[in-house]
Amino acid sequence: MHIELVEGDITTQRVDAIVNAANSSLLGGGGVDGAIHRKGGPAILEECRALRASRYGGGLPTGRAVATTAGNLPARWVIHTVGPVYREAEDLSGVLRACYTSSLAVADELGATSVAFPLISAGVYGWPPDDAIFQALTALRDATTQVESARLVLFGEHLYTLAKEIATRG
Ligand code: AR6
Numbered sequence: 001m002h003i004e005l006v007e008g009d010i011t012t013q014r015v016d017a018i019v020n021a022a023n024s025s026l027l028g029g030g031g032v033d034g035a036i037h038r039k040g041g042p043a044i045l046e047e048c049r050a051l052r053a054s055r056y057g058g059g060l061p062t063g064r065a066v067a068t069t070a071g072n073l074p075a076r077w078v079i080h081t082v083g084p085v086y087r088e089a090e091d092l093s094g095v096l097r098a099c100y101t102s103s104l105a106v107a108d109e110l111g112a113t114s115v116a117f118p119l120i121s122a123g124v125y126g127w128p129p130d131d132a133i134f135q136a137l138t139a140l141r142d143a144t145t146q147v148e149s150a151r152l153v154l155f156g157e158h159l160y161t162l163a164k165e166i167a168t169r170g
Pocket residue numbers: 008009010011021022023028029030031032033034035083118119120121122123124125126127153154155159
């Protein structure tokens with residue numbers, strides 16, 4: 001799988017699927033989740049509500065992923081995943097990496113070959129950005145998937161520069 005780093009807004013990415021850093025309620029929130037629902041329109045929330053009614057009454061568990069329409073966005077699907085809230089006292093990096101791999105597994109089920117990811121857990125959920133980037137790159141590099149192109153979308157120049165540095169470090 002080809003891994004690409006881009007600076008920008010995930011809602012404008014022209015790929016088969018974009019990933020949403022959601023919360024387990026699937027009912028929207030701030031950050032990238034807010035932007036996706038705002039620009040994608042009500043069709044996304046409608047499908048999220050249906051998923052809650054059918055499969056995820058107790059919420060989408062952390063580290064898991066599920067797809068909906070992308071509404072008015074240029075992508076075909078939004079894959080919602082729930083990152084772990086950062087905790088110093090507990091190593092949840094395996095759960096964070098699982099967000100990337102379960103999103104790719106959902107992409108495989110959909111037949112999506114290009115997927116754009118935000119930096120999951122690195123905002124409201126408090127994950128230190130450098131380690132969030134490291135975990136994202138590790139998960140994507142190690143993944144077994146039919147997805148041909150994974151794009152990590154960094155919001156702002158600072159995160160983009162940091163990601164470039166971490167990627168070259170290996
Ligand atoms: N495009 C790309 N990246 C973005 C965008 C955007 N439009 N907007 C923000 N980011 P966050 P989390 C970056 O907080 O930490 C929500 O309320 C942001 O700079 O969106 O997983 C959910 O409902 C950061 O680098 O997600 C949950 O309750 C990264 O996206 C909770 O926040 C992730 O920040 C999830 O928190």
